[in-house]
Amino acid sequence: MSIAVKNIRKTFGAFTALDGVDLNVRSGQLVALLGPSGSGKTTLLRIIAGLEYADPESGRIQFHGEDVTDVPAGKRKVGFVFQHYALFRHMTICENIAFGLKVRGRRERPAKDEIAARVAKLLKLVQLDQLGGRYQHRLSGGQRQRIALARALAVEPKVLLLDEPFGALDAKVRKELRRWLRRFQDEINITTIFVTHDQEEALEIADEVVIMNNARVEQVGTPQEVYDRPASPFVYQFLGNVNVLRAQSLAHAGAHAPTEAMLEVDGQIYVRPHDIEVLPHVPGAAGVVAVLRYIHAAGSTARLSLEQVSTREPIEVETTRVTLAGLDLQVGDLVNLRLRQSRSFDDDFSI
């Protein structure tokens, strides 16, 4: 089922949480709402779920072309998963999963053994078949979240909404669970939106990433699009590491072929750490001269902290450990830097 959000506004008193947001999600996709805290991503998700309502004069929400703006949460056929699981403590795992079926009216409610069969199937689906009789306090965080997912799926929702589903889990479980979610979503192919502030998570598993900032959508695109072609300085800085350098200082150093526009506005240059090449220092050669301050060599790549000599601007560089070994550098050495790829934004471009 596709989801269309049209010009949604939401204010809490003087605070604007969503400022005219549009969003289209195609059927069967896994979409990440990514942004810093306070960017409005959770509010948007809750409005899509019907747990919150947009400002009355603002836009509409449609599921598969059908307007659901005023439909209450229970009738939207959405599955919602909360960051802190929100499992019912006084029910066993099985009872939790069966809840959505048991509260149905007598005519729509499946028979008892059918409910039990469906619960067993869902438990199998989330790979926790052994735990049905337990209460939630005996489960780990990752297990609880999978049960919460099973509970949400029991009512056969058309849309799955997850609010920071892995936010409360530790790093390792988080990684496992998000890959599991990706495979899982491929299997059952349900339109899914999840909220996260973890860019790695969004870039790894989403079909499409929606980057939000300050109550607005900054950019929508596939993970590769948003990472390689950020639409704004915010997206550049939010996704991955980036060096922000003053264009003029680079121009003077002869390191960069500056456009005239860049020189006029004294714009800023955005360079990813892995797009900078480190060369041995040759006095008088073209390029940015920097002094090496620190080497972080733990991990698959080596990170170098440098300082541009003329402006004292800090620069971060990522390189392979083999290259680093070839250069044979010591802290305090001078090096030349070459920017393989960089980007600038006109001032009026940044919002």
Added chain:
Amino acid sequence: MASPFRQRSVLPGFGLSLGFTLAYLGLIVLIPLSAAFLKIAGMSWHDFVAAVASPRVVASYRLSFGVALLAALVNAFFGFIVAWVLVRYSFPGRRIVDALVDLPFALPTAVAGIALSAIYAKNGWVGQWLDPLWARGVGKLATVVPWIDWKDWLGGTLAFDRPGIFIALTFIGLPFVVRTLQPVLAELEPELEEAAATLGANRWQTMTRVILPELFPALITGFALAFARAIGEYGSVVFIAGNQPAHSEITPLIIITKLEQYDYRGATAVAVVMLVASFLLLLAINLLQKWSRRFSAV
């Protein structure tokens, strides 16, 4: 010197604090209570039975425990509503209402009894309107729930009869329920209700299947406290009950009456019966509570 009860911690003092606790409880609770048992140890069985099982005393047990139970049940229900309103909604004057809840704790019980009997009396502010309504209400109740003799329990005038006892016990028990429920209700995650809503539960189902079961242990605690307090209440009840022998006479009053007649042993015997009965009731409530907490980690 490793003791299985002793664990190194940031704040030491296990021995000292446990010692103090035992000595304190011994002085304040255990010794006075055991003195009551010692006092009746000298009684013959015949005297004991005569003191605790005379029709007038038995009628008072029935009244004390029955009306206390009724009042605690009513408090559990209305206290829940009060706690809900105080936690869930913000409205002008909420803090004042919140403070009012504590008044029954602070007010001298005699003052409460006199004030209640003054306004609920037939010519009082409230009594002149409520008295006829009450009689009709009790009549209605008797037709709806016929297996309890409501006219016997709650019939008669509001003040100076059995309904007065019910009113006084409800008054003094209310804060126990409200104050035990409030923090638990405030801690209750709104996500639980939202989860229930997205799963298709209607409001009634969310309330009865999600919220109430989560609150049930706290509700029982509040109920037990209100009940225990109501069983032992004396000061406010004697002013409003009318104190007709074998009809609106509570057990604590029987004890006082016996004391005034210098029948110390008889008074103690009745007290011991109350003590044992209360203990058994609270034990039962505790077991119920343990069962209701079966799903939680601690």
